[in-house]
Each structure stands twice: as structure tokens, then as C-alpha cells.
Amino acid sequence: MKKKRMMWLSVLASAMLLTGCNLVSDPALYNQETVQRSVTPDGLNQVSTALSSMADVKSYELKASMQAHTGRFVQTVQFYGSVKLPSEVSMDETIGGANYLIYQDGSFAYEKDGNRWSPMQPLTALTPWQSLSSLLSVSPPKVVYQLPQQTVVSWLCDVYQFKTVASGTLLGGMGATSNMNQRTVPREALYTVWVDTTDGKLRQIEVQSTVGVPGLGTTAFDAKELFFGFNNPKLKFKIPTDLLSQIERP
Amino acid sequence: MTESTWRRWLSVPFLILYALWVMVFYQLVFTAWTLQYSYFGILLVIAASLLFMYAFPLRDRRLVVRLTLFCLMASIGIASFAGESLIWRIIDFIVFVGLALTLGRVLVGVRTLRLFFIIVALTIVQIFIPLHDLRNLAFFNVRYIGHLASPDPQVPSLPVAAVSDPVRPGMQEIVTLRGHRPIKDEAQDLVHLMNQNPQAGTTIESAIQELQHSYDVVAIRPGRLRFITHYATQRELSQLPFWSLGLMDFPFTTSHFLNLQDRTRMYVSLSADPGTLLSMLLSPGTVAQSMADLSLKTASTEAQNWKQVTGHQIDVTDGLSLQGGYLTGTYQGLPVHVRTRGVAILGVYHLLPQNVDANPQVVVEGNNVIQVLSLPPERPHVIATLKGSYLHPLTTDVVFADLTGKHRDALLVNTVPAQIFQLTSAGEWQRLWVSGRDSFRFETVFPRKGGDLLIANAPSLINTSPTRYLGGYIYHNGQLQRVFRVYYPNYVDLQTVHVTSATRPELLTSVFAHQEIVLLGLQRVPWLWLIEAGYVLAIAVGLARRLQLRRRVLR
Numbered sequence: 001m002k003k004k005r006m007m008w009l010s011v012l013a014s015a016m017l018l019t020g021c022n023l024v025s026d027p028a029l030y031n032q033e034t035v036q037r038s039v040t041p042d043g044l045n046q047v048s049t050a051l052s053s054m055a056d057v058k059s060y061e062l063k064a065s066m067q068a069h070t071g072r073f074v075q076t077v078q079f080y081g082s083v084k085l086p087s088e089v090s091m092d093e094t095i096g097g098a099n100y101l102i103y104q105d106g107s108f109a110y111e112k113d114g115n116r117w118s119p120m121q122p123l124t125a126l127t128p129w130q131s132l133s134s135l136l137s138v139s140p141p142k143v144v145y146q147l148p149q150q151t152v153v154s155w156l157c158d159v160y161q162f163k164t165v166a167s168g169t170l171l172g173g174m175g176a177t178s179n180m181n182q183r184t185v186p187r188e189a190l191y192t193v194w195v196d197t198t199d200g201k202l203r204q205i206e207v208q209s210t211v212g213v214p215g216l217g218t219t220a221f222d223a224k225e226l227f228f229g230f231n232n233p234k235l236k237f238k239i240p241t242d243l244l245s246q247i248e249r250p
Numbered sequence: 251m252t253e254s255t256w257r258r259w260l261s262v263p264f265l266i267l268y269a270l271w272v273m274v275f276y277q278l279v280f281t282a283w284t285l286q287y288s289y290f291g292i293l294l295v296i297a298a299s300l301l302f303m304y305a306f307p308l309r310d311r312r313l314v315v316r317l318t319l320f321c322l323m324a325s326i327g328i329a330s331f332a333g334e335s336l337i338w339r340i341i342d343f344i345v346f347v348g349l350a351l352t353l354g355r356v357l358v359g360v361r362t363l364r365l366f367f368i369i370v371a372l373t374i375v376q377i378f379i380p381l382h383d384l385r386n387l388a389f390f391n392v393r394y395i396g397h398l399a400s401p402d403p404q405v406p407s408l409p410v411a412a413v414s415d416p417v418r419p420g421m422q423e424i425v426t427l428r429g430h431r432p433i434k435d436e437a438q439d440l441v442h443l444m445n446q447n448p449q450a451g452t453t454i455e456s457a458i459q460e461l462q463h464s465y466d467v468v469a470i471r472p473g474r475l476r477f478i479t480h481y482a483t484q485r486e487l488s489q490l491p492f493w494s495l496g497l498m499d500f501p502f503t504t505s506h507f508l509n510l511q512d513r514t515r516m517y518v519s520l521s522a523d524p525g526t527l528l529s530m531l532l533s534p535g536t537v538a539q540s541m542a543d544l545s546l547k548t549a550s551t552e553a554q555n556w557k558q559v560t561g562h563q564i565d566v567t568d569g570l571s572l573q574g575g576y577l578t579g580t581y582q583g584l585p586v587h588v589r590t591r592g593v594a595i596l597g598v599y600h601l602l603p604q605n606v607d608a609n610p611q612v613v614v615e616g617n618n619v620i621q622v623l624s625l626p627p628e629r630p631h632v633i634a635t636l637k638g639s640y641l642h643p644l645t646t647d648v649v650f651a652d653l654t655g656k657h658r659d660a661l662l663v664n665t666v667p668a669q670i671f672q673l674t675s676a677g678e679w680q681r682l683w684v685s686g687r688d689s690f691r692f693e694t695v696f697p698r699k700g701g702d703l704l705i706a707n708a709p710s711l712i713n714t715s716p717t718r719y720l721g722g723y724i725y726h727n728g729q730l731q732r733v734f735r736v737y738y739p740n741y742v743d744l745q746t747v748h749v750t751s752a753t754r755p756e757l758l759t760s761v762f763a764h765q766e767i768v769l770l771g772l773q774r775v776p777w778l779w780l781i782e783a784g785y786v787l788a789i790a791v792g793l794a795r796r797l798q799l800r801r802r803v804l805r
Binding site: 021023024025026027028029030033034064066068069070071072075077089093095096097100101102109111113120123125126127128131133134135163187188189190205207208210211212213214215216217218219221223225 | 406492497500501503524527528529530531532534535537538541542545546549553565572591594596615616617619638640641642644645646647664665667669681682683684685687688690711723728731732742
């Protein structure tokens, strides 16, 4: 028994000698975001102005992710593509490592899973800022915080943060392809909005929320969308050649 | 020692031992230093190499250095074929051996046959333990490596679970998924079954495609000579909750289970089509609701699918379950019915000091909140609540550990950053420790007298990269004292199990992005210590040889 203990201790000692330092408690990272934010009375107006300034946007590019954290697993859906208002969409989507494509021109809407394109319900709500604007008019937040300015890609941005709850009037306004109309519990969420200091336009939105799932505990969500390439005249929407050949096939 | 004696020592067994030592030393020590201490680690490697070279007299140095480099490069060269197909591995190996022997004969100055034996020995070791897995020898022995490959990109890491082994009482076996190997007529059978099963929510057109995302649920147990894989039985699977295998890409994909003749088949389908997910994203005002609804719907479907296969739906822990907002059931022979915000039971643990409450408490989790319930027969009630925030949400990613060996558990909570909480006698939470790095996470614990060994995935000490490596720590005086590091970066879903030993804990893990599972056992032979001792011995031999030559010159 003593021999075993000595061996165990010698392994520990040699391993500790070789691998070095201890990990001390360091709450700075945990407190970072809350310490740095301050209440701004004019924050809601600033956000609303930024959302209004998006009215002249006719096309934009999008890089986004939706993340769900359940137990030990963090799953992410990634989006990258372009939208031309009122109804053109070209989007790459990655769900758990598998790639999908979406192409829409008016009511001509298809999604590609694997090697095959399938018709889908056309997307109608293509202006995220209007969705956020509706939310703020129906459920204005009680407090808006301002965070230190941040540079997103190369754009210096003012950052605002607030909590609010989507009320019943918004709950039917989901994507046209969604058939989940039985929503009963409005969800509170934390919104963080990045406003470009140069042109006052909305640059990024992050929505964080949680839900208690029976058997699974909390699933925490984080949806983040970055807008760029506004009104780019060079943006062209061309039907993918494999989609064209598929629908032309007898 | 005469020249001929010295040469005799360069016999084949010694050379093979030396080659193995070089290979393992490089993986355990030099790699560890560079990964842990970044540029400082490289300086350490240079210093240790110079010391090694200096120790040998000039006349031996050339041979020792060249032989060492040959062994090192040969070990890395052999490992580079591992990812290739069998045919290419054989072809590459033959070419590699030819080149290595030719160069070795010219540059190293050791006989070709001896170099050949070195290459063969290095190859044999790497067949059993691949080069990168040698890093586990810093603290563990590799008991089992299972390659359960499947080309499906939807599975970045294979889910693993442990269940009681019905044929070896007191021991466990591993349950996991194996990429499905097609069998005759299965597509037709699957379409037929799917049509009969409205819960599958699929169509005939997609059935063939779903076959590509299809998995056999297998159980693995140790046999006499090697581990044996068999299809998991209903009896084995009914021990598991629905989420243990089915959380691949939750809530974006839904796992379905089918009972076929001799096996249980799992396949995954999208919970919502790509267009719906994009639509949800483009409506940030309501995305929280739609994501919540998607999660609830997917979880409900998966639980239903699991019930159809195993007959098991509601998770019961120590006779208790959560139903309709109440913790209900029978605990220690007495009925319990307590209102709670919990939707999942985390377990029954001693969170309060023994002198305050000798009975354990039940820990449940609700929406971003953890509640602790005391269950005295006269008045069961909630005694403490720990709330999360949207910035630092609380999921079930919580590990319980007895930090001091006084039979009192603390919560190791994997928020970002990770934290340790202890419940005080007054029912308040005391934060004992919080990580300074956001990628640090607790994985599991090894029970140990005087305080559990906390197994964690932790980033390097100096390097700012978020890459995590396996580590073992003991909590002491507000700090985590490092016991070991294993510089293997991709271990996920780590669990403490008893697969080959009923008494000594083992570590079961899945390897991220490699579709591989690994079972690690505690070492009986302290390899790291021996390898380090080998370095000291080599230096001592070199210095002794120096001394011997100097004496000879003086005479």
C-alpha cells in the first residue's frame, strides 16, 4: 500500500514539476461585459434612428450564425450570402457540417440539400431591421445600456444592449415557411446592436436567449448577424446552373 | 569501456529501446513544453537538446545526434501514412523504408539491418497506439481506441455513453454509434418502416438520403484478447435517457430511432428546412421564440422516438421525476411532491455540510436556473437557487465534485468562463473560483481521498490560442493545482466509467472531428517519470563517457 502511495505521489510530483503553474481565480473576464456597460437614456432613440436609416437599403450581404448550447453540446448554423430587396436571396447555409443552398427570385424559391434542389416556400421577411423596429415599438425596453465602442471587421461601432420580450402581436410574424404558430410563452431576450459611427447604419445584431427543455435543461441561443455591402451595384443574382439544368430536365 | 564494448552496446535491443524512448520523449516532453509554454517552451527544447549534445564527447556526438534525429524523423514519417487507405499505406511504407534505410546507412552510420529493426519497432508500436495518442502516456494508458468512421459530416464527434454491462455485473460497457454499413434491401425496408411510423416525419424521397446519415447503435465491451463490438440491445439502451445519443446538432436536426431485426438504427433529419432557419434568423424580433419552439418540438419528438424504441421516456433519478412543474415520486420510502422551476434533474448530491443536513439534496435545472431541494419528510422545499444570465447562461453542463474530501459537493459550472460554486450552510452560493480563460471547461472528476481530481480541458498557459488540452487539477486554497497535462487537443464528452475495472476509474471520450472514441485508464507504470529518467540517464552516460575518454587521454 505504501509502495503504491509512493508511486502515485512520485508520479504527481514529477508531473507537477514538469507542467508547472497553478490556475488562480480570475473574475476579470466574467465581469468584463457588465462592468463596462452604462445606462444611456438616449439609447433607444439611437437604436431606432439606426433602424430607420436602413430604409434606403435595397440590397445587402449577410454573414450570420445561430448557435444553440445544450448540455455539453454547442451546435451552430452558419449563413453567408446576399439579399436583394424585395425578394431575391442567394444564401449558403451550413447545418452541422452539411452544406445547403437557398436561391430565391420572387416566388421562384429553391433550396439545395446534397445534390438536389427542392422547391421551398418563398421567404417574405427579408428586412431584419423592420422586425427589430416592430419589436421596439411593441415592447420598448425599460433600460438601454451602452458598451464601449467596438470595431466590427473595419467599422467602428457604437454598441447598445437591452432586454425585451416579444409580445403576442409579433408572434405570428415569423417566416412564411414556419408552421409553428402555437407559441404560447413570450421569450425575453438580450439584444446587442452595433451601429456604424460613420453612416449611422445598423451593422450587427446579436440576440441571446434561453429556454428550459424538459429532460434537457436549458438550451441557450445566440443568433448573430452582420450586415455589409449595402446597395452594391455590382451585386448580381444568377440562377445556379445545376438548378437550371435540374428544372429543365424532362 | 573499450571501443568494441561500446559498439556492442549498440546492439539491436538497445537501439530499439533507444528509438522508442526518442519517439515517446519527443511526444511527452518536447511537444508538451512547446504547447504549454509557447516560445519559452521552444527555448527549453533548444536548451535541453544542447545539454544532451554537450553531454556526449565529440567523437560520439555525431553518431548519437544523427541516430536520435533518424529515430525521431522515422517515427513522424510512419505516422504520416495513418490517414491513407490500406493500399496506399503499404505502398508508401515500402517506399519510405527504402529511402529511410538508404539515407540512414549513409548519414547515420549504423548498419542497415539495425536501422530496419528500428523502423519495424516504431511501426509496430504505432499500429497499437498512433503517434499522437502516445501523448496520453503522460498520465494514462490507452485501453481502447475505436475507429467508428462514417463519411457523414453531420457528426463532428460520436456521442458516447456507458451502461451497466448485463454480462459483467459491476462493470460497464460503452454505447456509441457506428457509421452504418449498407445491407441488402435495407432501403426498401426502411421506406416501409418510415411509412408505418408517422413520428418519423419523413418522406419516401428523403429515405434514401437519410440512409446516408444512418448509424447503428453499438455496444462495446472488453473480451479476452480485444474489445468486442455488438449491436446494442433494448435492455442496454433502456438504461439511457433519450438525449444521450440523440443530441447531434440539437435542435437543428432530429434523431430518429428504428428497431430493425437485430439492431437499433439511428438516423437524423433536419428539424426545420434551411429556408425556415433563414426566415427565423431574418426576424430578430421573434428569433428567441422560434428557436425556443424549435427546441421544444425537437426534444419532444426525440423523446417520443426514444420511447418507441426503448419504452423509456421520463427520466427517473433515485425514484424522483419532474412532471408538470413538480418534483414528484418516492424518496427513501416517503412520497415527494414539491413545486419547482426545474425541467431536468441534475442528480442527488451532498451540497450542504453534513452537520447541517445529513441527507443529500436534489439538484434540478430550469430555464437558466439551478435549484437545490432539500427533502426532509416533514417539509421538502427549495433551499437555494442559482440564476444564470443571458451573457453567462446555465446549462446542464455542470460537474459535481467533492473538492476537499469532506463528502460535500461543489458545482463546477461550465459557463463562459467556467466557475466553481459551493453552497454555504445558510443556503447562499459562494463562488470559489472563476477561470481567467473563456475556453477552460470542466469535464468530469476522478474520486480521490482528500479531494476529487478535476478533469478539465484547459488552454495552454502562455499561448493565447483557445485550443484546449486535457488536464487534471486539485482544488486547494482558491487555486487549481495542476496534477497532469495531456497535450491532446480534441477530447470531448469525457465521462468517468468502469469498463475494464470495477475499482479504478477510467476516462471515456470522443475525439472531435475524428469519429473515434478512446478509453483511457490510470497508469500502473509512470511512463512520464520513466521517460524523464531516461533523459537524465542519457546525460549521465554521456558525461561518464566524457570522463572516461579524458582519463584515457591523461594516461
